[in-house]
Amino acid sequence: MVFQIGIILLVLFTGFRYAMGWSGTSIETYCPLGGLETALSLFTHQQFTCATGERNLALFVGLLFLTVLSRKAFCGWVCPIGAISEWIYKGTKYMFRGLGKRNDIYRNIPMEPTRKLDRRLRWIRLPVLLLILGFTFWTGELIFRGFDPYYVLFSFHGHDVKMWSYAIIGIVLLGIFIFPMAWCRYLCPLGVALWPFSKIGRLTIARSVEKCIRCGECSRACPHNLPVDEVAEVNSGECTLCLECVHVCPKEDILELHLKGLKR
Amino acid sequence: MRVPFWTIPVLIVVISLAGLGFSYMISFPSITVTFYGDDQTIPETKKIINLIIDGVTCVDTALKASSTVEDVDGVLKFTAYASHRRVEIEYDPSRTTPEKICNAIEGPVFDQDSGEILFNVFRVLRINETPYHNMNGVTFTRNN
Numbered sequence: 001m002v003f004q005i006g007i008i009l010l011v012l013f014t015g016f017r018y019a020m021g022w023s024g025t026s027i028e029t030y031c032p033l034g035g036l037e038t039a040l041s042l043f044t045h046q047q048f049t050c051a052t053g054e055r056n057l058a059l060f061v062g063l064l065f066l067t068v069l070s071r072k073a074f075c076g077w078v079c080p081i082g083a084i085s086e087w088i089y090k091g092t093k094y095m096f097r098g099l100g101k102r103n104d105i106y107r108n109i110p111m112e113p114t115r116k117l118d119r120r121l122r123w124i125r126l127p128v129l130l131l132i133l134g135f136t137f138w139t140g141e142l143i144f145r146g147f148d149p150y151y152v153l154f155s156f157h158g159h160d161v162k163m164w165s166y167a168i169i170g171i172v173l174l175g176i177f178i179f180p181m182a183w184c185r186y187l188c189p190l191g192v193a194l195w196p197f198s199k200i201g202r203l204t205i206a207r208s209v210e211k212c213i214r215c216g217e218c219s220r221a222c223p224h225n226l227p228v229d230e231v232a233e234v235n236s237g238e239c240t241l242c243l244e245c246v247h248v249c250p251k252e253d254i255l256e257l258h259l260k261g262l263k264r
Numbered sequence: 265m266r267v268p269f270w271t272i273p274v275l276i277v278v279i280s281l282a283g284l285g286f287s288y289m290i291s292f293p294s295i296t297v298t299f300y301g302d303d304q305t306i307p308e309t310k311k312i313i314n315l316i317i318d319g320v321t322c323v324d325t326a327l328k329a330s331s332t333v334e335d336v337d338g339v340l341k342f343t344a345y346a347s348h349r350r351v352e353i354e355y356d357p358s359r360t361t362p363e364k365i366c367n368a369i370e371g372p373v374f375d376q377d378s379g380e381i382l383f384n385v386f387r388v389l390r391i392n393e394t395p396y397h398n399m400n401g402v403t404f405t406r407n408n
Binding site: 028042046047048050051052056057061063065069073078140141142206241243246256257258259 | 265272276280286290318346
């Protein structure tokens with residue numbers, strides 16, 4: 001959490017400096033998705049798309065390396081929207097735990113879909129990604145800027161941010177409030193772009209099957225609803241290595257971080 | 265093999281710094297516009313100024329900014345790095361000065377047919393005649 005707060009403060013500082021005209025570096029230049037958006041244009045037209053640049057591209061390549069090593073650690077540790085989603089999720093759970101005891105209406109908030117439905121809904125991200133990449137390449141403009149929660153929240157009313165942008169972000173935040181990590185799970189285009197690389201990630205959460213008391217706390221704490229207590233190793237491409245499962249585990253040394261491919 | 269949990273933030277920091285360092289070493293322009301023909305020779309005394317321009321945010325605005333210096337005699341080449349709001353201008357010092365170039369950038373652009381102002385949106389925040397990587401220590405802020 002300290003790491004995430006630090007990142008958010010850095011992003012706010014960068015956004016504020018740019019908005020005040022004290023710096024020429026916008027927060028957009030630190031968005032790795034911009035690197036993916038501009039890659040095709042750079043290879044075909046030898047030109048960056050809109051406001052993207054070499055920093056986006058280098059960070060995206062770096063992110064691919066990071067993902068192959070440590071799955072979606074970027075989402076769980078660096079992404080400001082991931083951090084905000086996680087805090088909303090934890091806050092909602094804490095807030096409605098007490099209310100749920102008194103009234104059934106609150107018991108199901110946040111609403112966790114079944115794992116089967118959750119897996120299917122995650123595919124929504126693919127058309128979102130294709131739509132963004134296609135239109136960005138076609139128009140040469142970052143036309144979805146006004147819909148991007150990262151840009152809208154941290155650019156201090158930057159270029160292309162309109163009133164409806166805030167309305168959309170409000171709806172997204174409300175969605176996260178009701179459905180845990182809704183943006184990351186069902187809408188984030190970067191999340192689906194990273195998924196194949198994350199799937200082959202080398203770092204993994206390993207569970208000691210012999211020592212585990214199967215209380216299920218780890219699975220209940222997982223912001224991505226992964227069945228940690230049912231597997232020996234969490235090999236899901238959606239694992240962000242946020243370590244929530246490790247923190248809530250009542251026994252020591254049951255959940256560990258392992259580097260796959262190397263013997264103990 | 266079991267690894268400590270601090271491996272994750274360490275990996276993130278190392279790879280992020282490597283990415284940022286690499287991006288600092290490479291530099292691709294958003295647009296490059298040349299204002300001389302193939303038959304013209306570039307004077308050996310040509311100079312380069314680096315400008316940070318408020319309003320240059322993307323390829324489109326960089327193209328607009330290039331049109332502000334199109335008619336300035338002596339401007340040879342306009343290269344924009346939109347993600348940094350940075351513009352590099354090559355000019356012939358015997359025909360123009362940085363001051364004239366900045367005035368043109370900050371001045372309005374008129375429609376050639378109607379004479380109406382098309383746009384007047386750019387503001388030069390910094391001027392530097394040293395290479396880009398030495399620009400962090402700003403040497404000169406222009407007084408308007």
